[in-house]
Amino acid sequence: MTLGIRIAGLNKTFAGHDGVPVAAVKSIDLNIEEGKLVTLLGPSGCGKTTLLRMIAGFEEPTEGDIWFGDRRMNDVAPNARDAAMVFQSYAIFPHLDVFENVAFGLRLRKLPRKEIEERVMRVLEQTGLSGYARRSPNQLSGGQQQRVALARCIVMEPRVLLFDEPLSNLDAKLREQMRVEIRELQQRLGITSVYVTHDQVEAMSISDRIVVMNGGVVEQAGTPHEVYARPATRFVADFIGKANFVSARIAEAGSVEIAGTRFGMEGLPQAAVAKDVTLVIRPEAVHLSRDKGDFAGTVRRVMFLGNIAEYLVDVPGAGEWLVDSPNPAETGLFAVGETAHLTLSRPSIHVLG
Amino acid sequence: MFAKARSELRLLARDPILLALLAVVAVSIVLFVVYPLVRVFLASFQVDGNWTLEGYAALAERRLYRNALINSLSVGVLVGLLGVAIGFIAALVLTRLDVPGKRLLHYITILPIVSPPFVSAVSILFLFGFNGLVTKQLLGLQDFSIYGFRGVVLSQVFTFAPIAYLSMRGVLASISPTLEDAALNIGATRWQAFWKVSFPLALPGIASAFLVVFIESMADFGNPLVLAGAGFPMLAPQAYLEITGSFNLSRGATLAIVLLIPSLTAFAIQRYYLAKRQYITVTGKPTASTTKVVSEPVKWLLFGFVVLFALFVTAFYAVILVGALTKVWGFNYTPTLQHFVYVFNVGFDTVKDTLIVALISTPVSGLFGMLVAFLVVRRVFPGRTALEFGSILSFAVPGTVVGIGYILAFNAPPLVLTGTLTILVLCFVFRYVPVGIQSGIAVLRQIDPSIEEAAQNLGADGLTTFRKVTLPLIAPAFFSGLVYAFVRAMTAISAAIFLVSANWNLMTVQILNQVGSGRLGVAAAYSVVVIVIVLIAIAVISTLVSRWSRHTSMVRN
Numbered sequence: 042m043t044l045g046i047r048i049a050g051l052n053k054t055f056a057g058h059d060g061v062p063v064a065a066v067k068s069i070d071l072n073i074e075e076g077k078l079v080t081l082l083g084p085s086g087c088g089k090t091t092l093l094r095m096i097a098g099f100e101e102p103t104e105g106d107i108w109f110g111d112r113r114m115n116d117v118a119p120n121a122r123d124a125a126m127v128f129q130s131y132a133i134f135p136h137l138d139v140f141e142n143v144a145f146g147l148r149l150r151k152l153p154r155k156e157i158e159e160r161v162m163r164v165l166e167q168t169g170l171s172g173y174a175r176r177s178p179n180q181l182s183g184g185q186q187q188r189v190a191l192a193r194c195i196v197m198e199p200r201v202l203l204f205d206e207p208l209s210n211l212d213a214k215l216r217e218q219m220r221v222e223i224r225e226l227q228q229r230l231g232i233t234s235v236y237v238t239h240d241q242v243e244a245m246s247i248s249d250r251i252v253v254m255n256g257g258v259v260e261q262a263g264t265p266h267e268v269y270a271r272p273a274t275r276f277v278a279d280f281i282g283k284a285n286f287v288s289a290r291i292a293e294a295g296s297v298e299i300a301g302t303r304f305g306m307e308g309l310p311q312a313a314v315a316k317d318v319t320l321v322i323r324p325e326a327v328h329l330s331r332d333k334g335d336f337a338g339t340v341r342r343v344m345f346l347g348n349i350a351e352y353l354v355d356v357p358g359a360g361e362w363l364v365d366s367p368n369p370a371e372t373g374l375f376a377v378g379e380t381a382h383l384t385l386s387r388p389s390i391h392v393l394g
Numbered sequence: 395m396f397a398k399a400r401s402e403l404r405l406l407a408r409d410p411i412l413l414a415l416l417a418v419v420a421v422s423i424v425l426f427v428v429y430p431l432v433r434v435f436l437a438s439f440q441v442d443g444n445w446t447l448e449g450y451a452a453l454a455e456r457r458l459y460r461n462a463l464i465n466s467l468s469v470g471v472l473v474g475l476l477g478v479a480i481g482f483i484a485a486l487v488l489t490r491l492d493v494p495g496k497r498l499l500h501y502i503t504i505l506p507i508v509s510p511p512f513v514s515a516v517s518i519l520f521l522f523g524f525n526g527l528v529t530k531q532l533l534g535l536q537d538f539s540i541y542g543f544r545g546v547v548l549s550q551v552f553t554f555a556p557i558a559y560l561s562m563r564g565v566l567a568s569i570s571p572t573l574e575d576a577a578l579n580i581g582a583t584r585w586q587a588f589w590k591v592s593f594p595l596a597l598p599g600i601a602s603a604f605l606v607v608f609i610e611s612m613a614d615f616g617n618p619l620v621l622a623g624a625g626f627p628m629l630a631p632q633a634y635l636e637i638t639g640s641f642n643l644s645r646g647a648t649l650a651i652v653l654l655i656p657s658l659t660a661f662a663i664q665r666y667y668l669a670k671r672q673y674i675t676v677t678g679k680p681t682a683s684t685t686k687v688v689s690e691p692v693k694w695l696l697f698g699f700v701v702l703f704a705l706f707v708t709a710f711y712a713v714i715l716v717g718a719l720t721k722v723w724g725f726n727y728t729p730t731l732q733h734f735v736y737v738f739n740v741g742f743d744t745v746k747d748t749l750i751v752a753l754i755s756t757p758v759s760g761l762f763g764m765l766v767a768f769l770v771v772r773r774v775f776p777g778r779t780a781l782e783f784g785s786i787l788s789f790a791v792p793g794t795v796v797g798i799g800y801i802l803a804f805n806a807p808p809l810v811l812t813g814t815l816t817i818l819v820l821c822f823v824f825r826y827v828p829v830g831i832q833s834g835i836a837v838l839r840q841i842d843p844s845i846e847e848a849a850q851n852l853g854a855d856g857l858t859t860f861r862k863v864t865l866p867l868i869a870p871a872f873f874s875g876l877v878y879a880f881v882r883a884m885t886a887i888s889a890a891i892f893l894v895s896a897n898w899n900l901m902t903v904q905i906l907n908q909v910g911s912g913r914l915g916v917a918a919a920y921s922v923v924v925i926v927i928v929l930i931a932i933a934v935i936s937t938l939v940s941r942w943s944r945h946t947s948m949v950r951n
Contacts, residue, residue, distance in 0.1 A: 097847075097851060099847055099850075101401065101405055116408065117408075118408035118409060118850075118855070119847070119850045119851060120850045120851070120852075120853050120854055120855050121853075122851075123853075124851070125851060125852065126847075126848070126851045128844040128847070128848055129844070130842050130844050132842060132844035132845045132847065132848035133845075133848075134845060134848070134849070134863060135845070135867070136863075136866040136867060145849065145852050145854075145862075146852030146853050146854075149852065149853045149854055149858065150853060190848075193848075193852065197852060197853075
């Protein structure tokens, strides 16, 4: 029933304020496999929502095609696309109760009353809303409204599910819980899903694949692990998680030089020998010690966050590094001004091309 | 540009029903709003089919026409000023001050809105006319004449101040009283807090209300016809007299154009200049809404003023009711039902006709207004701004102009409509739809578009979305559109007077005829009937709309 989505050469240009056209989405090619949950991740204004709205049919592409399976969707009206969407604002019909909100689409399909009743009740149960069928939307909490919006979509058994920052209006705790629920539901139903968010943690935790967007283009598409461990660009490395960007030189095969210090490293790109590169060093890929390491540095700032301590360490000749130390109680906190020795976890270091 | 229009249309064409509706809306606005105006404009340059500037030359030469213009303008300005002053004070007292009886005073203050526009004219004749209760019976004045400038101004102030009041209420509601608190907090005196904070914030709204009242006053036909008298010509009645009295269509058209220009100018200023300068300082957070800038004595002074106005309004209506039950006002105050008997015997056809016209045009106008609001706010199509402008244009066009336009446009093939029920209904629908459209647009802009997108996303086409989601959501605007359409259909005169016929006559026209032939009692009886019908209708519409919006919220097949 569900279908893959293929996007080819998609462009969207809006008329700007002073008549100057603004490109929101620039020649995007994308293949979303059947049954997968793909996240469009990026800062606000990166074109992710525009892309999603084009998939839903609310925006018309300036150029390019959108395919559901082998059907070209460009000329299909939004109401005929069978791509149910969970809106950022939930967009629950305020004049209808929970049951009627969920039944809305089924009624439009003129299904038999009994079937509607059964399907709605089943979905309400799946989403934990069984007792709320006759509640009016304004009697629901944010999380419950979120569930109504979700229930209203999945009751349609759509070919494609779309999510437009669905959790951004919830508090942190609830967000984590809903994240898990959405992921579980999506996997159980196996509906191809496109999920827009600007929250990288959310994207990492629910996606099969993440599409990182910036300025209307795709910076990188890959599994959560790929985009984190092997970011294609500096933007991706910076946007997903925290990163230290360290200038280095690949002196010879298997050896990297940072601020005059050489040390061995496996898996360096062959082509980059004798070239200057930028290393992406995640804060957790640096180990701090009081007696020995690859470099020595001075602690400039200490933030104790409970499970980790976050340090800013000045490494002479290599700038200031963000370092996360797990389990700070074990070594004792470093003090500002104290000398710290840094050891790099070699496999976690990534060379930007 | 062209390519854009084409792609927009292609998008709309994905929803053929909506495209068809849009076409109907656009064509009907061109045909029933724009085209009649064009005909008036052309006619003002023609005499017996020849092109000429004669009409406008006569305007400059003849003192009658010059005076008519000056009189109309000066009355309009004065009524605008007085109306806004009363409206502002009433709004301030009834929204911001802690005084007793606010609710009752509110309803009394807006009462004139729902009655025929010249009820106050008839009341004024009862009270201050040659045989007036105050002037003759109480004061014994023999040569006092209410006719002319003072009569018209007095009558129009009572008719239109409520409009200013409602609009000032909206303005004050959008200005947060905490700003005054802030001003007082940093050391401003009450007077300074008012003049330097609240008043400047309200000023665009005040100016806007002034222009609305000015437009209404310029367009007013009933009050001047009853109270202006021969010595005080005014544009709207003069245009009517040229056509019905001298059968001079061309001269009438010329006067109509002269009448149209100030109104359109005021409308343009109000809509495209002032509307963008209004401040909204109210945030989502609730604040206590009583003001502290008015001291106790001033508060009671202002309150007294509002009570006085309310008393006047009450007196006007009481006089109408008593007048309707009195044998011959001024001479014989014996109570009688004869005027009502006359209305329901001789005049019953008129009552029936009026009701039929109102009952047909009200739902059409209400739905049409919501549909236009929906299209304008929620759909993109070439000529959207033009459509919005065209649809609310008739708000600024005096009824006299519309009436003349309809005669010119629909008296000859291809569309012969004069003398029919259709022309009255069309006239009312297109004349009174702007208020519904405006409030529909305002309400719709407040509603998250994703709610309608969600409906579409779940499989609803454009029309279904409109019917099942948009309309219930904008029920309050729909309600006010319906009420306005009905009230106006029951009380309209200026355009209708050109369009009534032996077959289809209206009560308002009857009231005017009775006043003209000196039978004030019958006129009063008709007025009472109109007011009662209107009040009943408001109650019925309100019940229907609330039941319907509740019904859609509980739909269970």
